[in-house]
Amino acid sequence: MGRRLKNMLIxxxxxxxxxxMPEASCSxxxxxxxxxxxxLTSIPQNLPxxxxxxxxxxxxxxxxxxxxxxRYTNLINLxxxxxxxxxxxxxxxxxxxxxxxxYLNENNLTSIPQGVFNNLNQIQGLSLSxxxxxxxxxxxxxxxxxxxELRLYSNQITHIQDGSxxxxxxxxxxxxxxxxxxSVPTFQYQLPKLGKLNLISNNITDIPAHAFSNQPxxxxxxxxxxxxxxxxxxxFRGLNQLYELYLSNNELTELPDDLFFGLSNLDYLELQxxxxxxxxxxxxxxxxxxxxxxxxxxxIETFPIEALLKVSSITWLYLRDNQMTTLSFTAYDKLSSIxxxxxxxxxxQCDCRMVGFRLKMNGSHPFENQISCTDPQKSGQLxxxxxxxxxxxxxxxxxxxxxxxxxxxxxLIVGIILMIWxxxxxxxxxxxxxxxxxxxxxxxxxxxxxxxxSW
Numbered sequence: 189m190g191r192r193l194k195n196m197l198i199x200x201x202x203x204x205x206x207x208x209m210p211e212a213s214c215s216x217x218x219x220x221x222x223x224x225x226x227x228l229t230s231i232p233q234n235l236p237x238x239x240x241x242x243x244x245x246x247x248x249x250x251x252x253x254x255x256x257x258x259r260y261t262n263l264i265n266l267x268x269x270x271x272x273x274x275x276x277x278x279x280x281x282x283x284x285x286x287x288x289x290x291y292l293n294e295n296n297l298t299s300i301p302q303g304v305f306n307n308l309n310q311i312q313g314l315s316l317s318x319x320x321x322x323x324x325x326x327x328x329x330x331x332x333x334x335x336x337e338l339r340l341y342s343n344q345i346t347h348i349q350d351g352s353x354x355x356x357x358x359x360x361x362x363x364x365x366x367x368x369x370x371s372v373p374t375f376q377y378q379l380p381k382l383g384k385l386n387l388i389s390n391n392i393t394d395i396p397a398h399a400f401s402n403q404p405x406x407x408x409x410x411x412x413x414x415x416x417x418x419x420x421x422x423x424f425r426g427l428n429q430l431y432e433l434y435l436s437n438n439e440l441t442e443l444p445d446d447l448f449f450g451l452s453n454l455d456y457l458e459l460q461x462x463x464x465x466x467x468x469x470x471x472x473x474x475x476x477x478x479x480x481x482x483x484x485x486x487x488i489e490t491f492p493i494e495a496l497l498k499v500s501s502i503t504w505l506y507l508r509d510n511q512m513t514t515l516s517f518t519a520y521d522k523l524s525s526i527x528x529x530x531x532x533x534x535x536x537q538c539d540c541r542m543v544g545f546r547l548k549m550n551g552s553h554p555f556e557n558q559i560s561c562t563d564p565q566k567s568g569q570l571x572x573x574x575x576x577x578x579x580x581x582x583x584x585x586x587x588x589x590x591x592x593x594x595x596x597x598x599x600l601i602v603g604i605i606l607m608i609w610x611x612x613x614x615x616x617x618x619x620x621x622x623x624x625x626x627x628x629x630x631x632x633x634x635x636x637x638x639x640x641x642s643w
Contacts, residue, residue, distance in 0.1 A: 220265075223247070231256040240286075241265040250296075252276055258283040270294040278303030288334075289313040296320055302327040315339040317363070326351035335359055341386070342366040348373045357381065365389055365410070372399045384408040388434070394418040401426045412436040412458065421447055432456035436482070440464055449474035460506065461485040467492035472499045482506040484530070491519045503527040508558075513537040515559070517544030523555050532558035538566045538574055540581035547576055 214223040214232060220241035223232060228247035235242070237259050249271040257263065263284045273295040281287060281304075288310050297319040305311065312334050321343040329338060329352060336358050345367040353359070359379050365388035372387065372395055382403045388410050397420040400406055406427050416438040424430065430451050440462040448454060454475045464486040471492075472478060478499050483492075488510040496502070497518075505526050512534040515523075523529050536542075538561035549556050549572050559571040566574060 233259060235260070238262055243267040244271065245269040245291075247271050250274055252280050254280060255283075257281065260284065261286070263287050265289045267291045268295070272296055274298070276301070276304050279306050280304060282307040285309060287311055291315045292319070293339075294318040298322060300325060300328040302330075305329065305332060309333055311335055312358075313337045313339075316343070318342040321345055323347045323349065324352040325349055327354070328352050329356065330354045332356055333358065337361040337363075339363040340367070344368055346370065353379065360384065362386065372396065374399050375402050378402045378404075381405055384410075386410045387414070389413040392416055394420075395423040396420055397422045398425055399423050403427075405429055407431040410434045412438065414438055416440060419444065419447065421445070424448060425450060428452055430454055434458045436460045436462070438462050443467060443471045445470040446473055448472055451475050453477055456480045458482045459486070463487055466490060467495045469494035470498070471495050475499055475501075477501055480504040483510070485509045487511050489513070491515055493519050493522060496522050500525075506530045507534070509533045511535060514539075514541040515545045517548055520545050520548040524553055529553075529555040530558070531555055532560070534559075535562045536560060536571065537563045538569065538571050538579060539563065540579050542571060543576050543579045546571055546574065546579060 213226050214221050214235060216222075216236055216239065219239060220243065221235050221239050222243045224243055225246040228244065228249055230249060231244070231252070239260060240262050242260065242263060242265070245267050246269070249268065250273060252273065252275075254277060257266075257280075261283055264286055266284070266287060266289070269291050270293070273292065274297065276297065278301055281290070285307055287308055290308070290311060290313070293315050294317075297316065298321060300316070300321065302325055305314070309332075311332055314329075314332075314335060314337070317339045318341075321340065323345060324340070324347070326349040329335070331354075333355070335356055338353075338356075338359060338361070341363045342365070345364065346369065348369070353362070353375060356379060358381055360381055361384045362379075362382060363386045364373070365386045367390050369387065369390040369392055372392055374396065379402065383405055385400070385403065385406060385408070389412075392411065392414040393416060395411070395416060395418070399420070400409070400423075404426060407429055409427070409430060409432070412434045413436075416435065417440060419440065421444040424433070424447070428450055431453055433451075433454060433456070436458040437460075440459070441464060443459070443464065445468045448457070448471070451474060455477055457475070457478060457480065460482045461484070464483065466488060467483070472481075472495050476499075478501050481499075481502055481504065484506040485508075488507065489512060491507070491512050491514075493516060496505075503526060505523075505528070508530045512531070514537055523531070536559050551572065556572045557570065561567060561569045561571060561574070
C-alpha cells in the first residue's frame with residue numbers, strides 16, 4: 189500500500205506540475221505557437237525564441253509587463269484577444285520591432301497611454317475593438333510609419349484629442365464604428381492615404397462644412413445609423429475620389445442643392461430610412477458616375493424627376509416606402525431608362541393625374557407591376573390594369589363655390605354701376621346720343637352716355 193500510495197503521489201505531482209507549467213501545452217510548429225484557451229495568467233517564457241507568430245487568445249492574462257516579450261524579438265503576428273487585459277505600459281512592445289499585426293480585441297482597456305506602441309515601425313494592422321476605451325489621447329497612435337489599418341470599433345469613445353493620429357502616412361482604414369462620438373472627428377492634419385473611414389452607429393448629429401477636407405483620398409465614407417439631421421452644403425467638398433457614401437438610418441429631412449457637387453466618382457449612395465421630404469432639382473448635380481441610389485423609407489411626396497433627369501448613369505433606383513401619390517408621363521421615360529427600379533409601397537392615387545403615365549405603360553418594365561392604387565375607388569388595383577378613361581378627378585366643392593362666388597360678385601358690381609348710371613342720367617340728361625362701352629361679357633353689354641360734365 190505504501191508503494192502504491194507513493195506512486196499515486198508522484199503521479200499527482202506530475203499533473204500539478206503540468207498544471208502550473210502551461211507552456212508545455214502550447215502547440216508550436218516551426219514558426220507559429222498556439223496557446224489559446226489554456227487559462228494562462230501570464231505570457232509563457234519557455235517557448236522557442238525564434239517564433240514569428242504567437243496566439244494567446246482566450247486566456248486570463250490581465251496585465252502585461254515590460255519584459256514579457258523580450259525573448260520573442262522575431263514576432264510578426266501577436267494575438268491577445270479576450271484576455272481581460274486592463275492596462276498596458278508605455279514601451280511594452282519595444283522588444284518586438286518586427287511586429288506587423290497586433291490584436292488586442294475584447295479586453296478591458298479604458299485608455300491608450302502615449303508611447304504604448306513605440307518602436308513598432310513595421311506595424312501594419314492594429315486592432316483594439318470591443319474594449320472600454322472612452323477617449324483617444326494625443327499621440328496614442330502617432331509615428332507609426334507603416335500602419336495601414338486601425339480598428340477601434342465597439343468601444344465607448346466620446347472624444348478624440350488633436351494629435352491622436354498624427355504622422356500616419358500609410359493609414360488606409362480607420363474603424364470608429366459603434367462608439368459614442370457626437371461629432372465628426374475633423375482631423376487638423378492630413379491622412380494622405382486614408383481610403384475608408386467608418387463612423388457607423390455613433391451619436392453624430394451634424395456634418396460641418398469641409399468636414400473631410402484633410403482626407404483627399406477617401407473612397408468609402410460610412411455614416412449610417414447616427415443622429416445626423418444637418419449636413420452643410422459643402423460637407424463633402426474635395427472628395428473627388430469618393431466611391432461610396434452611406435447616410436442611411438439618420439434624421440435627415442432635406443438634402444441641400446449641390447450637396448454632392450464635385451463627387452464625380454461617386455458610384456454608390458445610400459440615403460434610406462431618413463425623414464427626407466423632397467429632393468431639390470440640383471441635389472445630385474455633379475454625380476456623373478452615380479450608379480446606385482437608395483431613397484427608400486423616407487417621406488418623399490413628389491417623384492424627383494428634375495433631380496433624376498440630371499443623372500443619366502443610374503442603373504439601380506430605390507424609392508419604395510415613401511409618400512409619393514402620382515407620376516407624370518416624363519417620370520415614365522426616366523424610369524424606363526433605369527435597369528432596376530423599386531417604387532412599390534407608396535400611396536398611389538389612380539386618378540386623372542396619372543393618365544399620361546398610364547398611356548405610356550406597355551407591360552415591358554417590371555416597375556409597372558409595383559404601382560398599386562390606394563384611393564378608395566380603386567384600392568388594391570394595379571394602375572396598369574385600369575382603363576385610362578376611368579382615371580378621373582372629381583371637381584372639389586371648394587372650386588364650385590369659388591365659381592359661384594365670382595359670378596355673384598360680377599352681378600353685384602354690374603348692378604351698382606347701373607344704379608349710379610341711371611341716377612346720374614336722370615339728374616343730367618345727355619346732350620347727344622354718343623355712347624361708349626363700359627362693361628361687357630359674353631351675355632351682357634352695358635353702355636353709358638358721355639357728357640361734357642365730369643362726375
